Amino acid sequence: MSRFKIVTTGPGGTDHSLEMETLSAIGAEIVEVSGGDDELAKAVADADAIYAKGRPRITAKVIEAGRKLKVVSLGSVGVDSVDVDAATRLGIPVTNCPDTFIEEVADHAMTLILGSWRRLVVQDQMVRKGEWTKARPMLYQFPRLRGMTLGFVAFGHVARAVARRAAPFGFNMLAYDPYIEELVMAEYGVEPVGLDELMQRSDIVSMHAPGTKDAHHLLKEKHFRQMKKTSLFVNTGRGSTVDEAALIKALQEGWIAGAGLDVLETEPVGHNNPLLGMDNVTLTAHVASASDRFDKARRRRVGAELSLVLSGKWPRACVNPSVLEKSSLVRWQPFSMERGPGN
Template identity: 45%
Template sequence: MGRLPAARTHEEQSRLRASLTAWFFGASILAIGPASAPGRERSPRTVLRPHFKERRDVANRPRALVSQWVQPNRLVYIKEELDKAGVEVVQAPFQNEAELLEVARDVEGLFENPVRITREVMAQLPNLRVLCAAGIGVDRFDVEAATDLGIVVVNLPRVFHREVAAHAMALLLGLIRKVTVLDAGIKAWAKAPTGPSWPRMPEGVPHHHIYGETLGLVSFGNIARVVATLARGFEMRVIAYDPYVSQAVADDYGVQMVDLDTLCRESDFISCHSPLNKQTWHMMGEAQFRLMKPTTLFVNTGRGPVVDEAALIRALREGWIAGAGLDVLAVEPPPANNPLLTARNCFITPHIAWATHAARARLMQIAVENLRAFLDGHPVNVVN
């Protein structure tokens, strides 16, 4: 699937931005939607806010919370830059809702969090004004609830797209060339050599070709477009499924748009880049895996719950497909008894596709720019 559909009309989005501008630059009542709607209580954000200039004194400065995930050197940068904008940045560890609520009672911004921010959580954080995702995905936030409560959700598009695309290709090439299987065979042989020659391709493991094969991309956003460009270097035919992308756009990348069933039937390799939302949850399930060739290799660097993991496990065990390379799982970290962890025809990386030193630096820079734009009354990269 494509990107998240707009949560509200253009008129409602304009009202949201206008109310934010008023909140920071003058006294304003911040409310989204009719506060007097039947059966609906007034939003806890419907309160009078002081002029932004008056908030620059230390006692009244806006506070932004970052999680323990932010590294010390990055934290110094964030604090220095946002201090110039009159924002106090605090860091506190939290791993669940209770811990988050304990440390976030009076914060107005929240960045890079390990906890899902539900409607119930937002309702208990009356000062919360902005949620900033640490990437393009916003599935940790209840975006609809945030919109109802007048909370802006921003993301960081085009920060990790090249890194994730490269990782997707690394997973695919590793599967095609059986890198982990061969490496394990060599290490086992080294512990107990069975002869003067080291082992070659293990019995029964297919050896895939790559040039001229068909690559199917599930979703055709920024990451998938980079993957398509990389695939052209291997002379692949590239097809994609994304109901939000036209053929005219795909033509610029030499990609043919198809429906999902066609993609599953025709692809030799499938790389999934779909965001997670109500429409994409378990979109890759038993029906889709059964359409694939028994030689198909499946890669997922998008979101784990987009794939029905039970169906994928069956597909690998019963030979519906040949193998899988995963950077994301339904539950992270996975339980130790997850069959994917011991499947010979599956290898897994720990949701690390995005991570390079350069990408981390860009993330912090753009996150700061997002919050500055928000403070200026012109929020950018707004999801809702």
């Protein structure tokens, strides 16, 4: 009989061997459950943990059903697929993977920045349509990248990795993030500013805010109206952070020049979304974190986080850390080669 029961969503038969690399040692089992809230709530009633996979959302009803629930673990950076408030109210830590695929997302953000600035999609279409001679004159309208201003909305791990990539291109860089110290921004050559100033001064705005309640529709119509007509908007964060109707209006009416978007408010994108018909918009299918190592790394990380909490220790990453101080969990200390146990 297993010592710990971990409930996750799925049809059954999914390979969880990477998660089990650490979970097997503590006698845990992963049980897949298909269906909605009712089915999940029933399965969670005697579960020790929930392994959240994005869909369906882990609601308050499901979390409240877990009489002995110790942790909810996500294999993603974003936590909008879990009712974190409900978990916090019940003293249950919610873990995520905030640093597993930073480099991939930063690469993708930089790709959208460069590709949008050089109108890569339109240039490709011109070649395919036999409009070779129109390509060069089109780019004569735009300044070179060096000396342009790149503004970051939120300056967490991904934005900082983008800043490292952007610096050699000669960008002037700004950031708005009331939760990050100015000294941290200064280390990356980034000037801290208010949100309005950032929107007004930036030639490219790169959105990195998380999908939290506080950041919902952080960028509204008034912000897009503040941008330069020649400016671009890039989003590799969360679609919910932007009022998409306002962004569409900004693009249609020429308040801004274009956009590069990996995330949208509704995913997958609806066939009638006006963004699909705009040649000044580059779209990707929420793939910024994808790479050869992505799935393996996040699955091992989920297994490690679940194992830590079920073993009575603090997780490496917790999105509601206030619950840890009130819990009986022991603060986790990573093993050091310089100072191991007993030294």
